[in-house]
Amino acid sequence: MAANRRQDSQFKVDATGLHYRRLNQLLRQAVADGAERIELQNVYGQRYIGTDLDREVEIEIQGTPGNDLGSFMNGPRITVYGNAQDGCGNTMNDGQIIIHGHAGDILGFSARGGKIFVRGDVGYRAGIHMKEYQDKKPVLVIGGTAQDFLGEYMAGGMLILLGLNLREGEYHRASFIGTGMHGGVIYLRGSVDQFQLGREVGVAEIDEVDCSNLDRLVGEFASYFSYNAAEILKGRFIKLLPLWLRPYGNLYVY
């Protein structure tokens, strides 16, 4: 059974042996009771943590949250001291997810807003179909490297891949980067070959606007994971942009 202790607006939940349904009930209850900070201990694969919460609240996770962490989330800030699994930030609307380990596949799938920072590597199809809308612009910053189809179908937002764990001269491994991309921007630090890029993306040098984006977001990334932002920013960045905003515009006859 969960220990659910209340000190002011601080909650602590021991998730040992808790089904996700019960865990999420406790979270909803805590948020309804005015929690400002919730600490989840011994999390072990519970899914959907942070979904159906629609205001700002700090959630700290010790352990390994399960799939769909923060899916449909709308406001909380989740910090994971461990690895995240697949579908983290799925269709997220607002909030932040800070992962001190690695993350699995389809990180930030269809996210419309919010920010996700991953210290380590990410799986396949990170940032797939992220989109932006009015003042909403999802941001994904990945400290390590990524698997194939990074930024596939990307329709908006910003994806930054830092490659901090690559050795001197080592290339990113991902292929099909930005396949089907038709909006948003990918900043890539470290080297890729042309063949690793999707047919729909073009490479550009970074300009002043890009530099200020990178300063801000790499700065934020560095502050979470105790890196020196200036050191990171010394690396060479390239910018990937969709070549066409309507890549499939001429396939059809009416």
Added chain:
Amino acid sequence: MKTYLPPKFIVDRNPSRCIQCQVCVNQCSFDVHYYDADDDEVRSHEENCVGCHRCVIFCPTQALTIERNPLDYRENYNWRPEIIEDILRQAETGGVIITGMGDDKRQRIYWDHLVLNASQVTNPSIDPLREPMELRTYLGSKPERVEIEPDSLELKTYLAPQVELDVPVMFAAMSYGAVSLNVHESLARAATESGTLWNTGEGGLHPKLYKYGHNTIVQVASGRFGVHPQYLDVARVIEIKIGQGAKPGIGGHLPGEKVSAEVSLTRMIPQGTDALSPAPHHDIYSIEDLAQLIYALKEATNYQKPVAVKIAAVHNSAAIASGMVRAGADIIVLDGLRGSTGAAPKIIRDNVGIPIELALASVDERLRQEGIRNRASLIVSGGIRNSGDVVKAIALGADAIYIATAALIALGCTVCQQCHTGKCAWGICTQDPKLAKRVNPDIGSRRLTNLLRGWSLEIKDMLGGMGINALESLRGNRLHLRGVGLTDTELEILGVKMAGS
């Protein structure tokens, strides 16, 4: 390049009736009619005519007749005119041919080969005008058995969320972006008034229509357009769209020119950008993954709403449906070969998927065999034309029916198959504000309500004739059906006997 395509229709303007009033010029959105000021005469560019009849209906003097162009090719069953003309069009453009509405080809329509029973002599029929007749339908997962507290008579069994329908006919998914906002409003209001549900499709829900949320099914499709917490919260049912009958297995593509300011608001994407719906959901590659999304949505709405999963009817639908039920779907939606669309590659629309009658029969049968039929409601769609089709579908095992084309026809659609052009002269499948205002939601909702009322009365008549006073007693009762002109295999799959036996 000179086009080798002949005009499809001939516009016959009776000069003794035409008063040069130019109503046809103003009504036509395909630039067929034009006014020649020098000659003071209205003329036609017949090659543009799509046969939608807007001008015919609005001509005040009945001066117009639209006929098929009688131009005949040499007779050839293999190289029919449509096939020749599709090749010509592709030779001139090099593209995928896109079309609207459902499959118009000659695959067998099984509804036309099924007939219903009626009571004669040995069992009394019921007159629905004077005796109670129950069409009420509950959608949602039903428990294995029901336990009641003996003293208080309260229900002890946990009941999954249920949705009550007064009439078992709902409006199928049509997205705002494909159809106009006035169509959405007409559907929403008619569903509310008639005690049934309408479906947003995958393009989000305009905030103006949140007030109809109690009668709204919201769709979560692969593009996740407009899916946000409030959208899920206002809905009565959440439907995960895996596929649709008109284009099984492929994604969708709303061209940027249809993404107006208002459409951008509900889809939550920038104005003028293409809205690409990927072919698969990238978080669903298995039944287990489907379960994950079903429960993600249940968690996101605190288990308050049934979650439906919609698939196109394909060869192994029965096995998939079993998996869907086991994955936690409260409602299963099957969309058949004739399912309609706002835009799909014609070659897919007309060649991929199976007829809904066969899919329905095999899915219902499979779920019964596995003892899990109670765990999900079954909704079917794809070419349901009238209350006869509805009653036959229910006898075959459906809990409720989705209609879309029939609903649009009620609003004026003549099935001219130009939905994908965005130029619908009837103001249905368009985002052009001048055209869209041709559908007035006050009138549109009344036309739809009338249609459902007419069908309800007919359904009650058919039930009464069979001596049944509740739709529930007909559900899955295939003994009330007989087949006409079907092979043994067809009869076996449909689970009905030959007429006369």
